[in-house]
Amino acid sequence: MRLATWNVNSIRSRADRVAAWLQRSDVDVLALQETKCRDDQFPEDRFRDLGYEVAHVGHSQWNGVAVLSRVGLSDVQVGFPGMPTWAAKEGLDPAPEARALGATCGGVRVWSLYVPNGRQLGDPHYDYKLAWLEALRASVGGWLTQDADAQVALVGDWNIAPQDDDVWDISLFAHSTHVTEPERAAFRGVVDAGYADVVRPYTPGPGVYTYWDYTQLRFPRREGMRIDFVLGSPALQRRVSGARIDREERKGKGASDHAPVIVELGD
DNA sequence: ATGTCGGGTGTTACCCGA
Numbered sequence: 374m375r376l377a378t379w380n381v382n383s384i385r386s387r388a389d390r391v392a393a394w395l396q397r398s399d400v401d402v403l404a405l406q407e408t409k410c411r412d413d414q415f416p417e418d419r420f421r422d423l424g425y426e427v428a429h430v431g432h433s434q435w436n437g438v439a440v441l442s443r444v445g446l447s448d449v450q451v452g453f454p455g456m457p458t459w460a461a462k463e464g465l466d467p468a469p470e471a472r473a474l475g476a477t478c479g480g481v482r483v484w485s486l487y488v489p490n491g492r493q494l495g496d497p498h499y500d501y502k503l504a505w506l507e508a509l510r511a512s513v514g515g516w517l518t519q520d521a522d523a524q525v526a527l528v529g530d531w532n533i534a535p536q537d538d539d540v541w542d543i544s545l546f547a548h549s550t551h552v553t554e555p556e557r558a559a560f561r562g563v564v565d566a567g568y569a570d571v572v573r574p575y576t577p578g579p580g581v582y583t584y585w586d587y588t589q590l591r592f593p594r595r596e597g598m599r600i601d602f603v604l605g606s607p608a609l610q611r612r613v614s615g616a617r618i619d620r621e622e623r624k625g626k627g628a629s630d631h632a633p634v635i636v637e638l639g640d
Numbered sequence: 641a642t643g644t645c646g647g648g649t650g651t652t653a654c655c656c657g658a
Contacts, residue, residue: 382658383646407658409647434647435657490658532658586658587644630645630658 374444374479374638376402378528378603379622380487380584380631384408384439388416390627395423398619400635401444402478404485406530408437415439428476433461436471438487438529444479453484453512457504472505481609481638482516486529491550499550502532506559514566517606525606527568530584530631532600533560535570538579539599551600568604572634575616583618584631592623603636612638 377400381387384405395403408415408431415429415437426446431437440446451474458467472487488506491499509527516523533556537543546552564570582597591597605613615637623632 386646407646492657586642587646588642590643 374402374481375400375635376404376481376483376526376528376603376638377633377635378404378406378485378530378601379633380406380530380601380629382407382409382629382631384415384437385410387627387629388419390622390629392419392423394619394622394633395420395425395441398633398635401442402481402483403441403633404474404483404528405439405441406437406485406487408439409434410437428474430471430474432468432471435461436487438471438474438485440474440476440478440483440485442476442478442483446476446478448475448477450475453509455508455512457501457508459489459501473509480524482523482525484513484525484527484529486527486531488530488532490532491556494548494550494553502550503555503559506556507562510559510562510566513563513568517567522608523606524608524612525568526609526636527563527604528602528634530601531560533557534598534600535560536578536599539582541580541582541596541598551598563604567606569607569610570602571605571610571613571636572603572616572618576618581618582632583634585623587630601631601634603634605636609638612640614639 425441428449429439460467489502491502583601585592585597
């Protein structure tokens with residue numbers, strides 16, 4: 374089975390590209406982040422026509438996560454227990470954002486995750502990010518306590534660069550999010566709960582990234598960040614036979630600012 | 641910090657978010 378994750382930065386503007394990529398990449402399960410649309414706006418038919426079942430959650434033009442699968446898609450779950458809420462505007466009641474979607478595909482519990490961007494140190498969004506990650510850790514840790522053999526894949530845009538080599542020049546990130554110790558500790562918390570980065574062993578750095586800012590010619594200058602990850606439970610880790618980051622997909626007009634990350638699972 | 645992209649709207653000029 375071939376499993377992939379991709380922050381597409383709008384599924385409506387990227388549908389052609391995602392469909393073409395799916396067809397030539399022979400991917401069975403694709404988790405998407407930043408679909409940037411409501412459920413009624415998601416181009417489901419486009420992917421159904423290619424043989425994929427679709428689960429999506431999106432409340433507005435922000436966030437939005439989905440799972441596409443051609444190996445079955447069941448037990449869809451929007452958000453995880455205890456997921457923090459966020460008030461979109463001053464005075465509005467806090468509500469869950471469209472940042473987590475779980476579905477069982479081919480025997481694997483796949484979670485498409487879009488971790489909040491912390492914006493700036495000291496910004497309320499930074500504290501929200503840490504709270505969100507702590508709640509995630511608590512949930513996913515419990516799943517393995519209940520069933521140590523569960524096949525779980527936590528995939529998506531984590532908005533964290535866990536190691537200094539995961540950005541092109543750590544000295545430029547001295548006052549930035551994504552690399553702070555609390556964020557890295559939050560990421561390690563999920564790893565310590567039993568989930569390993571199954572991609573890094575096949576894609577060692579330095580200089581290996583999954584995201585390049587549209588501005589400042591970051592991509593041609595090879596100035597990127599490794600912030601998209603597939604974390605697998607022990608039972609999933611044992612099945613991984615390969616992984617890659619499809620840097621080619623970042624090229625050309627109409628590319629997302631993130632590249633797809635693909636994992637091969639054996640029987 | 642923004643030489644770029646997305647989305648949006650009190651729309652053809654700006655706003656927000658990453």
